[in-house]
Amino acid sequence: MLRKISSALLASAAIVGLSTAAFAADVETVTVTGTRIPHANVEAPTAVTTISSEVLQMSGTVNVSDMLRSVPSFGVSGISATNSNFATTGAGISTLELRNLGEDRTLVLVNGRRYVAGVAGSSAVDFNTVPTDLIDRVEVITGGASAIYGSDALAGVINVILKTDYEGMTADVQTGRTEYDDEVTYKVHAMFGSNFANNKGNLVVSATWSRNEGAWAKNRGPLRSDLTVSGGKSSYSAYGRIAVQADFDTTALATLDPTKPGDIENAVGGGEVDVVGSGVGPTGTVSPYGSKYGFDRQPWRAIEVPVDRLVFSTNGHYNLTNSLQFYMETTFANTKSSANIEPYPHDSADLNNIPASAGGGGGISIYNPYVPASIRAAALASQANLFTARDAALAQAASAATPALADAWTTEAATLNQLGLSDNYLTYRRRLTEFGPRHYNANRDLYRLVVGAKGTIFDNYNWDLYFNWGHTLDTQQGTGQINIPNLREAVQAHTATAADISAGALLGGGPAKVGDIICDNSYAQAEGCVPINLFGLNSVTPDALKYVMAPQSRIDNIDQQVIAGSISGPVFKMPAGDVSGVVGFEYRREYASDVPDALSQSGQNAGNKEPETIGSYHVLEFFAETEVPILKNEFLAKDLSVGGAVRWSQYGTGNSTTITNAYTGRISWSPLDDLRFRAQYAKAVRAANITEMFAPGGEDFASVDDPCNGVTPTSTGSTAAHCLADPTVAARVAATGSLTLSLAEIQGTGGTNGKGKQDLSPEKSDTYTLGAVFNHDFGSYGSLMLSVDYYDIDIQNVITRVGRQQAIDLCYKGTSYPNAFCDMVVRKSTGGNFQKGAITEVNTGYFNQGYVKENGFDIAISHNFDLNEVDWLKGGLGLDDVGQISTRLNWTYTNGFSDESFGEVTNDNGVVGAPKHKAQFGLIYQNGPLSMQWETDFQSRVYLTPFQKISIRPYYLHNLSASYQVTDELEFFGGVNNLLNIRAPFVPNAYATTGTTSVADVYDAIGRRFFLGARFKM
Structure with a gap:
């Protein structure tokens, strides 16, 4: 709610770089994200970012993803409320990714277990469905973690941990809006928790309803008209x-x-x-x-889509004995969202x-x-x-x-x-225009059930066995599209004559009369055909409109089933302590289907064919992990330990079987109480998702450039040689002296785009991390916490989709001919020799190609300062309590970010959405019942694209929030996001988010907004 509403303001209080877990004062033994072996908080073996429930509550955030996006280690979300208005099938979905490496390489867990996807065919989770108000904390690690958690964890893991053992009742209400009188938001939440059966069990129930009414271009002067956004109105006149x-x-x-x-x-x-x-x-x-x-499109465009959410969750457990516990988690989430864009350009x-x-x-x-x-x-x-x-x-x-x-x-x-x-x-x-806007409504239901048991055997060994089921049903309805078969009949019309009337001519299913304009086809007449007049403003009659309009629909189903178990405990003793170990298994089945309506599948609603995608796979995995203490409380070795993990996985699709291995090794060394060094190497994997394996490919008629166009018998060079090696090209060149394509042959090349392959190899990554953590209490000067972590991620065998033009170029401009890409290119081979050789189809799909590499530093500084410890300040003001100040700085410096695809290397570092420097600075003042917070988010100067060296200025965003505890039961809170109403940097229209003059998922295109709420506890 209220995108980024002071979410990052309090995040800075809890996010201590990538190392918060290492700074925590509480040293109780817990299992932190990145390992399955219990550790004390201060002994976390990998860099972990932790965000607490207190931070979420005080910030007023409705969706935890709004807060996480502002953390420097997070990348630009593939789907969010501000970039999905034109991605109509995904409008309103809210996903997250780490390091700009993509949602499919970011694994999302809830209580350490996988969460069902919200986007059919992928592993991307819709955070609209995650129960924000039931969250105890969120733990985030970056870098490969497949050995611990399985496929998809190449960029890292987001682990949402829910409340347990909660007693009491909490209720809160909240509302907000922008100064442009849109993005009106509401939220109502209630949570109840209680022990039962003589404290053997506990049940927590949480229910949240929220609404965001969206933001609109027409409400903002600079975005109100196409003349200011694109420099001119659309040429598709009404x-x-x-x-x-x-x-x-x-x-x-x-x-x-x-x-x-x-x-x-x-x-x-x-x-x-x-x-x-x-x-x-x-x-x-x-x-x-x-x-x-011309047509002005801006008044029709949303720059943030409306979203309604209802999330109902429970989390409970029952201790049958002291060593046996049954537990259950349930979630039902309903999300309604809509996309709205201008009428169809026919x-x-x-x-x-x-x-x-x-x-x-x-x-x-x-x-x-x-x-x-x-x-x-x-x-x-x-x-x-x-x-x-x-x-x-x-x-x-x-x-x-x-x-x-x-x-x-x-x-x-x-x-x-x-x-x-x-x-x-x-x-x-x-x-x-008579059709109205192209409007798409999505209704998404998520169901999730986890049932399990865990306990202790032989005193020291803990076991856990559970079944995890999740299902997403996404039903969508759209308006504003054309029924092409009906329109085809409606434009074939003539004026009815007496002969037509004698033959029983019909108009709109009823009798016609002489002089009426009727459809030519008598069969279409019988089906209610009404001729359409497309020439003139508002010339389409309601009856004609009814006949040619095509309602759209789409149904997506996603199903996930997981059975997993593990056992952990000490393996044997060493002088420095117990060697700990974990072994376990996991069986998982994933299914997804994406089924458009019949007209969309046949390409009869003014679009290309969209075939249905249906597929499934299953995976059986075995894993093990160990932690070995080497030294304890020795000179320059308060603690020294090594650890490692391995996972074996077998994937099956019915037609093929793939085996992968992932492993990791790590070392942790504390020479002093306040200083720790840590290093880790991880080999991670990502198996192809359902879309990449089973997509049938969408129809495409876009024009392509034929590198053989103009080739003659005397042309030189390897490209010409490869072209002349094609028998159809050679035949035409021999007949006419060259392959000179006509305009008709150049335009509208057919084929399919994005066909899946079931024999894709898994992606593999090597991740190295090296870091240091310093944590010291300087007494009256406050406590200082500092972490520095270097990361290096190298993903090979990347699963990617080759473009149509790219496939043609790789075929004829490559080092050898023919090659695998030539199989995608179909040339005309019929007719006379002078008619052969033109490309008629290009059919592209998914390949394993190239790499993605990224490296850099994460730096975090946290300083907590009690003003009461400063005698002259407290005494000079004559106050009993002057409060506390906390400052936080989180900074990510990306040193290198590049990818290679089909032989072409691109440097992505320092472009829009991937700044070299990204930081948060937060200052928090607390005094009794009052808390005030200031935060600044920063992105460094970037270029438009790797090839367009147009500079875009550095960007700052300031946020302010406050809360006041009136009584022990009642708290008021509020805040201002984008306090100074800083306008998003201008980005040329070809690269801007449609409807804006900037990139709305990178910069704030909405402007200053406010929120106010109250929370009641008992």
């Missing part, structure tokens, strides 16, 4: 923008080069563009297209209704009754000119010097003939 084939350059006929077929076709212009204003048919007003007809190409004999593609007949007479006349004149050019090409064919050249001129004549025939049809573009 009136109807019509293209009439332009006259070709008439001098081309006089200067025609008989050896260069194609000169005429290439001289054909793009067409006159007109807008129909008021009126229809012959009475329609036609005007030259101008910006005044292009006649969506129709694909023009016969191949007339040029193919999509358009509307010039004889349609709604077409203005002046447009019809211009089309007929253009057609006559093109037929003249066709005749000129036929004359050249008749006098050609060679048969091959004659064939080429014949092909040119045929192309010009088709262009002329296509002038019986008009192409157009239109913003479908």
Whole structure:
């Protein structure tokens, strides 16, 4: 709630770099994230960041992800409320990632156990469903942890630990809004906990409802209009923008080069563009297209999507005996979110209704009754000119010097003939304002159940066995889309005659009368077809709209089942203490399906085909871990220990089996009480997810550049040699002298994009960490805590998706031909030799390729200072209590961040979203019932992209919050986020989040906002 509402303000109080656990004063033995072996807090073997429940409560945060995103070690979320309005299927989902290495490489646990995904086909968790108000603490480690927790932990682990043994009742209410009067938020929460059965058991119940009504571009002056955001309105006019084939350059006929077929076709212009204003048919007003007809998209756009959340959770246990406990966790979460974008930009190409004999593609007949007479006349004149050019090409064919050249001129004549025939049809573009916005509603339900038992055997050995089930159901509904089959019928219309009426003509399913405009197809008439007028503002009638609108739907199901068990305890004694060990197993099954509606699957709602994705896999794992004390309380060795872990995993998909191994080794050395050094090496793995293995690939018709275009028999270089090695290219070059592609051959290359592969190898990473922790109490000068950690992450065998153009280039521009990428490229092999060689399909998918490497430093400084210890300050003011001040600085410096994909190395360090320096500074003042907090978040100067060296200024954000304990039972709290209303840095439109002038998931595009709440405890 209230994105980043003072969330980081208090985070700085509890987040001590990556080493908070090492600084804790409480030394009770616990199991911390990063190991399954119990340690005292001060002996945490790896760097752990801890955020306590007190921090979450005082900050007013509704979703724990809002707080965590501001921690320097976290990257830019793939999906959040501020970047998902145009990612319509994921609108409102809230995910987290570490080190900018992706959600699929960040493992999320709840109480040390996996949490079911919220995005079908991936392992990304939706933090909307995590019960924030039931959290006791959040522990975060970065770097490889697969040996401890399994696949996906290449970047690190986020472990959410819930409250247990809670007694009492807490209730709180909260509200907030921005100074632009949007992002209105509400929250109501209640939690109850009690012991039962003579204190043998405890049950905690938590329920939270929250609402965020979203933020809108139209409410912010700089974002109110397309003229300020993109420099001009959209060319998809709400009136109807019509293209009439332009006259070709008439001098081309006089200067025609008989050896260069194609000169005429290439001289054909793009067409006159007109807008129909008021009126229809012959009475329609036609005007030259101008910006005044453009469409302003900004008033329709949300820059933060609305989200409603209801989360109900329980956490309970019952001690059957002193050595046997049964436990259970349940969570039900319902999230409702919506995306809202401007009405659909319809292009006649969506129709694909023009016969191949007339040029193919999509358009509307010039004889349609709604077409203005002046447009019809211009089309007929253009057609006559093109037929003249066709005749000129036929004359050249008749006098050609060679048969091959004659064939080429014949092909040119045929192309010009088709262009002329296509002038019986008009192409157009239109913003479908009558359809209303493209609006998508998502209703997501999450169910989670954990049942287990744990206990002690043989006095010293602890065992744990549990079943963990999670299910996510995501149902989505959308409006504002077109039913293409129905629209195709609705644009084929004529004026009803007496003969039509005698034949039983229908309009909208009812009898038509003479003079009505009716659909051409009698079968469509019987199904309720109503002709549509696309020319003119608000020209689409309600009946026509009803006939051509296509409601969208999508159903995603995710299912996770885990059975796991472990046993831990001392293995044998050494002089420095017990050697501890853990062994265990885990069986896990993951299933996901993503099923769009029938029209979307067939590509009949103005989009490409979206086939359903369905897949599952299972994994059986065995793991072991040990910790060996080497020295204890010796000179320069208050403590020295080593540890290690190993995990063996077998993945199965039904068609294949993959075995992986992960392992880690670590050392921890404390030469003095206040100083500790630690180092760790980890080999981590990530197996392919369901999308990467089972996605059927989406349809794609985007144009591509053919590196063979223009190749001749005398062309030199390896690319030309590879092209000429393709038999279809060689045949065309031999027939015509070159592979010179026509405009029709260049445009609209088909194929599929993103097809999964079940034989993908797992990603593997090597992670090295080296750190030092200093913690000392200087008495009246306060306590100082300092940690410095170096990290180096090297991920190899990266699972990535090759692009369509990339596949073509890798095929023909690579070092060898043919290669694996050439299998993705399909060229035309039928017809005459002069027709062969053009690329007809490019089918891309997932590959194992390249690496991602990142290294840097995490530095944290914490200083707690009791002002009462300063005698002159307390005495000089004459106060009994002047309070305490705590300061926190968390700083991440990224020294290197790069990736290599298909031979191309990219330096990602210092670009938008990945600054070299990212820091938090917090100052907290506490005095009795009053707490006040100030925080500054900082990102250093960055470049727009690795290739666009446009500099973007450093960014600071300031937050202020306070709370006051009125009584032991009642507390008021409130705060201001982005206190100084600092505007997000300007980013050019091509790179900005749609609807903004910045990158809304990196910088704050919402502005100053306020929150206020009350909390009651008893």
